[in-house]
Amino acid sequence: MDINVADILIEALPYIRRFYGMTVVIKYGGHAMVDSQLKEDFARDITLLKFIGLNPVVVHGGGPQINRVLDRMGIHSKFVRGMRLTDEPTMDVVEMVLGGKVNKRIVAQINQQGGKAVGLSGKDAGLIRAKKLQIVHQNETTDTPEIIDPGLVGDVTHIDPGIIHTLINKDFIPVIAPIGIGDSGETYNINADLVANSVAMALSAGRLVFLTDVDGVLNASGELISSIDAESIHRMVKEKTVSGGMIPKIECALDALKSGIEKVHIINGSRRHALLLEFFTDRGIGTEVIFEKVQ
Numbered sequence: 001m002d003i004n005v006a007d008i009l010i011e012a013l014p015y016i017r018r019f020y021g022m023t024v025v026i027k028y029g030g031h032a033m034v035d036s037q038l039k040e041d042f043a044r045d046i047t048l049l050k051f052i053g054l055n056p057v058v059v060h061g062g063g064p065q066i067n068r069v070l071d072r073m074g075i076h077s078k079f080v081r082g083m084r085l086t087d088e089p090t091m092d093v094v095e096m097v098l099g100g101k102v103n104k105r106i107v108a109q110i111n112q113q114g115g116k117a118v119g120l121s122g123k124d125a126g127l128i129r130a131k132k133l134q135i136v137h138q139n140e141t142t143d144t145p146e147i148i149d150p151g152l153v154g155d156v157t158h159i160d161p162g163i164i165h166t167l168i169n170k171d172f173i174p175v176i177a178p179i180g181i182g183d184s185g186e187t188y189n190i191n192a193d194l195v196a197n198s199v200a201m202a203l204s205a206g207r208l209v210f211l212t213d214v215d216g217v218l219n220a221s222g223e224l225i226s227s228i229d230a231e232s233i234h235r236m237v238k239e240k241t242v243s244g245g246m247i248p249k250i251e252c253a254l255d256a257l258k259s260g261i262e263k264v265h266i267i268n269g270s271r272r273h274a275l276l277l278e279f280f281t282d283r284g285i286g287t288e289v290i291f292e293k294v295q
Contacts, residue, residue, distance in 0.1 A: 008281075
């Protein structure tokens with residue numbers, strides 16, 4: 001065996017021991033869900049995590065896939081603050097694509113690599129309860145806040161993790177589509193970051209990972225910050241060093257840390273084997289968000 005390969009395995013050993021038996025929730029989205037090689041890499045990585053003793057739980061998005069189907073049907077989507085305004089025809093497509101095609105494709109890919117994945121939506125066993133999300137949007141013309149009706153866009157009210165625990169205990173890998181159900185049986189489209197965060201908290205997971213299309217949290221000079229605490233994050237948001245699509249992920253990360261999750265990782269899923277590099281190497285590849293730095 002080449003000595004460099006042996007060094008990599010030795011470097012991974014303490015991390016394998018540390019993570020053994022730990023539940024990790026992984027939000028799967030972005031370019032990693034589109035590129036064929038990255039999709040195969042992700043399936044292999046998830047299977048490997050399971051084989052070496054971790055309990056991965058996958059929550060996936062599917063925006064580009066939904067867009068393609070809506071375009072073919074001549075349905076135009078509107079977005080407010082990154083959220084798709086969802087009427088009933090759009091919701092039918094969202095549920096078909098997320099809970100059907102995308103979910104089952106991820107399940108099949110993991111199973112092809114030797115894992116035992118099972119697909120779920122929030123409707124299964126009452127996994128995700130939801131209510132309509134209220135969106136407050138700042139009107140740039142009048143400079144006053146206005147409430148936007150997002151249609152069937154949901155906010156998580158409760159996670160019942162029973163079905164997830166059952167699957168984990170039977171050595172299955174849960175793969176969850178971010179679709180919730182309301183008190184009156186209505187179906188809601190929910191942001192996958194929010195669902196991953198809520199699932200991680202309900203499971204008391206050891207780690208929450210967001211796969212994105214950027215390297216992680218960047219400082220004012222555009223350099224990657226490998227580790228950052230909640231106080232520093234709040235300061236960066238206030239200074240607008242962190243902005244745009246990173247803010248919802250940061251908000252989810254802070255909520256997760258408050259609930260007792262040890263660390264949240266924000267990593268670039270467009271890098272091959274990003275999960276393995278982040279978990280099992282000394283330097284990692286992304287940003288780990290912690291509650292507070294050890295003095």
